[in-house]
Amino acid sequence: MIVGNVVCPFCGCLCDDIVVxxxxxxxxxxxxxxxxxxxxxxxxxxxxxxxxxxxxxVEWAEAVDVAARILTDAANxxxxxxxxxxxxxxxxxxxxxxxxxxxxxxxxxxxxGPTTIGIQVEGEPTCTLGEIKxxxxxxxxxGCNPAxxxxxxxxxxSVLAKGKLTPGGRRDRTMVVVDVRPTxxxxxxxxxxxxxxxxxxxxxxxxxxxxKGQDLDVDQVGGVEVARLQDLVERMKxxxxxxxxxxxxxxxTGGKHxxxxxxxxxxxxxNAYTRFTAxxxxxxxxxxxxxCTLTWQTGYPFAVNFARGYPQYNPGEFTxxxxxxxxxxxxxxxxxxxxxxxxxxxxxxxxxxxPTIVLDPEMSLTAxxxxxVLPTAFYGVNAAGTAYRMDNVPLPLKKVVDSSQPTDEQVLxxxxxxxxxxxx
Amino acid sequence: xxxxxFVLITGRTAKQGAALSRGKDSSEYRQATGFVQMSREDxxxxxxxxxxxxxxxxxFGEAELELREGDVPPGxxxxxxxxxxxxxxxxxxxxxxxxxxKGLVVEVELI
Ligand code: SF4
Numbered sequence: 153m154i155v156g157n158v159v160c161p162f163c164g165c166l167c168d169d170i171v172v173x174x175x176x177x178x179x180x181x182x183x184x185x186x187x188x189x190x191x192x193x194x195x196x197x198x199x200x201x202x203x204x205x206x207x208x209x210v211e212w213a214e215a216v217d218v219a220a221r222i223l224t225d226a227a228n229x230x231x232x233x234x235x236x237x238x239x240x241x242x243x244x245x246x247x248x249x250x251x252x253x254x255x256x257x258x259x260x261x262x263x264x265g266p267t268t269i270g271i272q273v274e275g276e277p278t279c280t281l282g283e284i285k286x287x288x289x290x291x292x293x294x295g296c297n298p299a300x301x302x303x304x305x306x307x308x309x310s311v312l313a314k315g316k317l318t319p320g321g322r323r324d325r326t327m328v329v330v331d332v333r334p335t336x337x338x339x340x341x342x343x344x345x346x347x348x349x350x351x352x353x354x355x356x357x358x359x360x361x362x363x364k365g366q367d368l369d370v371d372q373v374g375g376v377e378v379a380r381l382q383d384l385v386e387r388m389k390x391x392x393x394x395x396x397x398x399x400x401x402x403x404x405t406g407g408k409h410x411x412x413x414x415x416x417x418x419x420x421x422x423n424a425y426t427r428f429t430a431x432x433x434x435x436x437x438x439x440x441x442x443x444c445t446l447t448w449q450t451g452y453p454f455a456v457n458f459a460r461g462y463p464q465y466n467p468g469e470f471t472x473x474x475x476x477x478x479x480x481x482x483x484x485x486x487x488x489x490x491x492x493x494x495x496x497x498x499x500x501x502x503x504x505x506x507p508t509i510v511l512d513p514e515m516s517l518t519a520x521x522x523x524x525v526l527p528t529a530f531y532g533v534n535a536a537g538t539a540y541r542m543d544n545v546p547l548p549l550k551k552v553v554d555s556s557q558p559t560d561e562q563v564l565x566x567x568x569x570x571x572x573x574x575x576x
Numbered sequence: 577x578x579x580x581x582f583v584l585i586t587g588r589t590a591k592q593g594a595a596l597s598r599g600k601d602s603s604e605y606r607q608a609t610g611f612v613q614m615s616r617e618d619x620x621x622x623x624x625x626x627x628x629x630x631x632x633x634x635x636f637g638e639a640e641l642e643l644r645e646g647d648v649p650p651g652x653x654x655x656x657x658x659x660x661x662x663x664x665x666x667x668x669x670x671x672x673x674x675x676x677x678k679g680l681v682v683e684v685e686l687i
Contacts, residue, residue: 191595261673269672301588332585332678333654334647349583349652349679400587404677408670435588455673471673493600493659496667496675497637517600517659 155552160189161236161532164434164542165302165309177553179533186303193533193552197513200556201527216563219485219524220570222507223252226483228459232472233489234445235259235436237511238537238549241560242438242445245487246456248568251575253459255481258442259489260454261471264432266403268443268453269467270412277419277429279395280543281308286315287427290391292328292384294415295352295401296433299336305433310397311340317392326387330355331401343384348375353407356414359385363421389425396430403432434542436489437532441540476502484508485567487560488528490516511560529557537561580622582614582653584634584682586661600659609658613646614684624686631685637663640687653682 158170172193173181182193203215210218223229231249234242235258242258249256260268284291291310298305306312311327318324329341330352338344347355351374358373362385368378388394396419402411415430422428434440443453450456452465468474472491475481476499483506492500493516504521512519513530529535534555540546558566595604612632614622624630630643632653639660648654655661666676 195599257673262675262677265673297587333649333652346649349585401678404674405679406676408672408674467673468669468671471669473667473673473675474669477667490600493662494657495662496665497663498667499675500662514599515601 155550158552159532159539159547159549160185160192161437161539161549162189162192163302163437164440165305166437166539166541166547167304167308168547169308172552174553179553188303196530196533196553198534198553198555203527204525206523212558212566215524215526216566216570219509219526220567220574222483222509222524223248223254223485223567224571224574226252226481226507228475228481229254229483229485230472230475230481231256231485231487232491233259233487234442235439235489236531237438237488237560238531238535238539239438239441239445239546240537241487241531241564242442243449244561244564244568245485246446246449248485248564248571249456250458250463251568251571253461255457255459255470255475256446257456257470257472258439258446258454259436259494260439260443261467262473262494263400263435263439264403265454265467265471266408267398267412267432269409271416273409273413274416275420277416277431278544279429279431280545281310281541283393284395284431285309285313285318287317287393288395289318289324290326290328290387290394292330292388292394292396293337293341294330294396294398295332295403295405296397296399297331297335297337298397298433299340301399301435302433306340326391328384328387343380343387345376345380345384350406351375352402352405352411353414355381356411356418359388360414360418360421363389363418388422388428391426391428394422394426394428396428397433398430399433431543438539440542440544441538441546444540444544444546473499476500482506485511486518486522487511487564490514490518492517492521511563513557526563527557528563529555529559531559535559580618580684582618582651582682582684584632584664584680585648585652585654585678586657586665587654587678589656591656605658609656610641610660611644611656612641613644613648613654615648615650615652616645617650619643619645622684622686629687631687632664633683633685634664634666634680636666636680639663653684
């Protein structure tokens with residue numbers, strides 16, 4: 153059987169044109185996806201996996217029982233992850249956090265959390281990838297490397313895409329990359345500005361000054377000649393529709409949210425001359441959905457705490473790395489993410505010291521240190537659901553092969569019911 | 577034992593992305609995340625061959641990785657996201673939730 157228009161749930165591009173061949177409930181061929189997407193579809197397990205408690209296989213009822221007890225016994229439980237699950241499950245995770253008085257945070261805090269803080273200061277430029285495909289003639293990629301991290305971005309939405317007002321595709325667009333090192337993306341660019349690590353803020357600030365017509369009494373800023381910055385400002389002012397896509401080169405270097413606020417301020421000022429916008433390159437398939445769902449459920453996009461019975465927001469206080477590294481949390485529920493593989497060591501180690509529960513289709517490094525492992529279905533392959541693309545457009549994930557595993561949403565429902573009876 | 581100081585950058589690569597779905601126990605994942613890239617100039621200056629194991633050390637931790645030549649500017653090292661990179665980055669987020677994952681000072685020691 154051939155299934156068309158499948159949405160790939162791997163990265164924030166959520167390409168919705170994947171063609172998957174299924175034989176005997178196994179995926180045998182994948183067309184149109186990039187290497188990351190292909191690998192995801194071809195490696196999803198279809199065999200039944202049982203939950204485990206302390207490394208021993210148990211029935212679902214028992215595993216859910218143990219998980220609910222761990223969470224109700226904890227003084228300050230943490231729910232973390234959410235970026236590779238469907239929004240239906242994200243909603244349940246928030247309901248559970250509310251019920252427990254827990255802290256809930258998504259992987260946003262370690263990718264574009266600073267973006268959120270930055271746009272809370274400066275305002276949020278928005279547009280869809282469709283607008284960019286059809287209109288944008290100047291594409292700036294700042295601190296990101298889509299040729300490796302979002303491999304089909306250029307072809308589907310940006311550099312190479314042929315749109316209504318950009319029928320020539322690549323010919324109709326100018327591509328600028330700002331990065332600290334040459335990458336596969338910088339090789340494709342018309343203009344590559346190599347900034348010294350940690351000098352993004354200075355560069356953005358210099359661009360704002362030049363845009364205002366101020367003279368800079370230096371020859372270069374952050375390793376880039378002022379003449380080249382002046383050239384970029386002219387391109388920005390004179391384009392028809394410009395966009396800055398930005399990645400973790402902006403959010404993870406010194407300055408963090410201040411870099412984003414400066415970038416957004418530049419974009420706002422450019423709108424005095426032409427249509428200009430900015431978009432974070434969201435990494436995981438539904439990390440944008442984690443922000444959206446948390447926001448419409450609690451008013452805040454990440455780093456939310458329910459200990460007082462109502463949601464409070466405070467990055468640095470209620471973000472996962474901080475509550476773990478400071479030893480403030482005494483139980484953790486990790487949903488569809490792998491903090492042991494991605495957190496600084498001190499934060500990761502804490503997950504092995506406290507009772508940790510993992511909901512994940514994969515046997516992640518976090519699952520290997522967890523007390524309770526709940527193997528769930530893979531959204532977008534084994535289960536249908538909703539995911540938000542990097543431009544916050546929700547798309548329906550399909551079920552292409554059957555699985556006997558329950559979904560994250562179902563398991564969270566079971567835990568919620570159990571927690572209610574435990575607390576009663 | 578030679579020591580030198582560099583600026584560390586961590587990030588995604590296409591191979592690391594594809595290896596994720598093969599499982600973090602797979603040799604693909606270990607290979608895709610277990611190396612450090614250095615410029616040719618720095619490699620020659622340190623007099624170290626490709627494939628050699630080196631120890632990277634920041635104030636937060638250390639990791640042993642395979643040295644590869646790569647297209648990075650002199651003075652900079654690149655390590656793909658993964659368990660090795662995590663041992664080198666800070667858990668202090670300065671009130672943002674985001675650890676310092678890029679731009680840390682790192683020492684390289686030949687082992
Ligand atoms: S670019 Fe992203 S969404 Fe598209 S196929 Fe590749 S991994 Fe999947």
